[in-house]
Amino acid sequence: MRILLVEDDRHLGESLHRALQLAHYACDWIGDGDQVLAALVATHFDLLVLDIGLPGRSGLELLRDIRSRHIRIPVLLLTARDSVEDKVKGLDGGADDYLTKPFDLDELYARIRMLLRRDNDHDQNEPQCGNIRLDCKAREVFRDDRLVELTATEIAILEALMRGGGHYVSTKRLEDSIYSWGREVESNTVQVYISRLRKHLGNDAIENKRGVGYRMLT
Numbered sequence: 001m002r003i004l005l006v007e008d009d010r011h012l013g014e015s016l017h018r019a020l021q022l023a024h025y026a027c028d029w030i031g032d033g034d035q036v037l038a039a040l041v042a043t044h045f046d047l048l049v050l051d052i053g054l055p056g057r058s059g060l061e062l063l064r065d066i067r068s069r070h071i072r073i074p075v076l077l078l079t080a081r082d083s084v085e086d087k088v089k090g091l092d093g094g095a096d097d098y099l100t101k102p103f104d105l106d107e108l109y110a111r112i113r114m115l116l117r118r119d120n121d122h123d124q125n126e127p128q129c130g131n132i133r134l135d136c137k138a139r140e141v142f143r144d145d146r147l148v149e150l151t152a153t154e155i156a157i158l159e160a161l162m163r164g165g166g167h168y169v170s171t172k173r174l175e176d177s178i179y180s181w182g183r184e185v186e187s188n189t190v191q192v193y194i195s196r197l198r199k200h201l202g203n204d205a206i207e208n209k210r211g212v213g214y215r216m217l218t
């Protein structure tokens with residue numbers, strides 16, 4: 001799952017960025033509100049964590065733009081003050097939830113999990129495809145109820161596939177799920193991970209359609 005973090009405070013931005021990566025999210029961090037819309041259009045993100053108090057365009061203005069362009073992404077607002085007015089404006093403007101600074105990392109994680117869960121239709125905390133089950137919270141994969149040893153990146157690819165619900169997921173989308181900006185993407189990276197996953201989960205667990213993408217066989 002990939003998160004876009006927008007926070008202009010360098011210290012807070014850095015520590016949140018690190019914390020989200022440690023929690024196994026692919027996370028990109030922007031300190032400038034003006035880049036947000038372009039980022040959301042270019043890359044698939046599963047969640048936006050948006051500070052209200054930004055230099056230039058405020059988080060609330062950005063939120064209005066995002067919703068008026070019908071960009072469908074869960075938004076968690078960060079607000080500096082415990083201001084009822086900001087919260088009301090935020091929720092009215094299309095935010096899904098908010099956190100008042102300072103907050104506990106555990107609370108941030110819990111809100112994020114809830115928003116990601118809410119955004120996915122059914123029992124997505126433990127998606128299952130055939131004999132393969134993923135425990136999203138524990139980051140564990142089971143094949144026929146037996147634990148399979150996978151790396152964090154392999155699990156991220158598998159999660160994106162399983163959340164595809166039997167539909168084809170494009171290579172670009174799979175790349176988005178594992179890479180942060182600025183990291184070199186080799187053209188065959190996804191292919192390499194898919195073949196590793198097939199080795200662990202069975203050759204026929206993942207189907208490939210040339211030029212379209214990959215999907216889980218259910």
Ligand code: CA
Binds near residue numbers: 051053054
């Ligand atoms: Ca700020």
